[in-house]
Amino acid sequence: MSNKILGDGVGDGEGAEMGLLSHLIELRDRLLRMLLAVGVFFLILFPFSKTIWTYLSEPLTRHAGTMQAIDIASPFLIPFKVCLLLSVVLAAPILLYQIWAFVAPGLYKHEKRLVTPLLVSSTLLFYLGMAFAYFVVFPLVFGFFNRVAPEGVEVVPDIGRYLDFIITIFIAFGVAFEVPVATVLLVAIGVTTPDDLAKKRPYFIVCAFIVGMFLTPPDVISQTLLAIPMWLLFEVGIFFSRSFLKRKEEFSEAADAKYAEDPDMTAEDEAAADELNNSDAPK
Numbered sequence: 447m448s449n450k451i452l453g454d455g456v457g458d459g460e461g462a463e464m465g466l467l468s469h470l471i472e473l474r475d476r477l478l479r480m481l482l483a484v485g486v487f488f489l490i491l492f493p494f495s496k497t498i499w500t501y502l503s504e505p506l507t508r509h510a511g512t513m514q515a516i517d518i519a520s521p522f523l524i525p526f527k528v529c530l531l532l533s534v535v536l537a538a539p540i541l542l543y544q545i546w547a548f549v550a551p552g553l554y555k556h557e558k559r560l561v562t563p564l565l566v567s568s569t570l571l572f573y574l575g576m577a578f579a580y581f582v583v584f585p586l587v588f589g590f591f592n593r594v595a596p597e598g599v600e601v602v603p604d605i606g607r608y609l610d611f612i613i614t615i616f617i618a619f620g621v622a623f624e625v626p627v628a629t630v631l632l633v634a635i636g637v638t639t640p641d642d643l644a645k646k647r648p649y650f651i652v653c654a655f656i657v658g659m660f661l662t663p664p665d666v667i668s669q670t671l672l673a674i675p676m677w678l679l680f681e682v683g684i685f686f687s688r689s690f691l692k693r694k695e696e697f698s699e700a701a702d703a704k705y706a707e708d709p710d711m712t713a714e715d716e717a718a719a720d721e722l723n724n725s726d727a728p729k
Contacts (some may be wrong), residue, residue: 575623629683
């Protein structure tokens with residue numbers, strides 16, 4: 447018996463080791479696919495790097511006219527970085543899908559129904575935040591900076607510093623536009639409720655302006671252009687979180703009605719049966 451127990455123990459250890467190895471192999475494959483996706487986008491975009499840079503710098507050159515390159519390698523490295531960053535942005539849906547495909551087998555069906563729309567909406571909102579920054583914020587901010595320049599001062603920005611500036615703004619607005627997703631997620635996991643969030647609206651508005659002060663240039667225009675969309679998206683998040691709770695209550699009422707039709711089944715058995723029926727997790 448001791449040999450059998452020992453043998454079973456060794457078998458369990460080997461099984462766990464093989465399971466870990468298979469997960470590591472799958473993780474490696476997912477990472478390679480992510481790198482391949484970024485690489486393909488980069489190869490497609492790099493021949494058009496000058497055109498992409500011209501389009502990206504247009505909100506500034508419209509007011510400043512020209513730009514300069516302080517570092518010797520900047521004329522090559524800056525368009526290279528732009529293409530690489532744009533490749534990552536465009537490949538974001540593929541990257542998120544690979545991450546999702548790696549963790550999905552361990553999730554239940556009702557968890558997948560929650561995660562999938564959150565991933566899709568967060569990606570679209572991030573893109574929307576970047577578009578808002580480019581088409582709305584950049585023209586106003588650069589026009590403001592050009593107008594307030596002292597007389598006799600020629601504004602000729604460096605392309606490297608310009609790239610750092612717009613990346614910061616893109617990330618700030620992309621993350622700020624994730625407020626609805628964060629709001630719904632907090633309500634979904636039970637951290638707060640829509641009513642509590644509504645009561646804290648004044649505090650959120652103040653925090654939005656504080657965040658805008660730190661994440662944007664030191665001017666009132668960009669700070670306000672970040673704070674107001676954050677507040678509006680906060681209201682959108684409250685609306686959708688109420689809808690989420692309403693659907694959750696309807697589901698609970700349907701489960702209670704089903705339980706009432708079969709009083710011999712306990713609530714625990716009912717929950718276990720529903721979980722088993724809805725589960726896609728591997729046995």
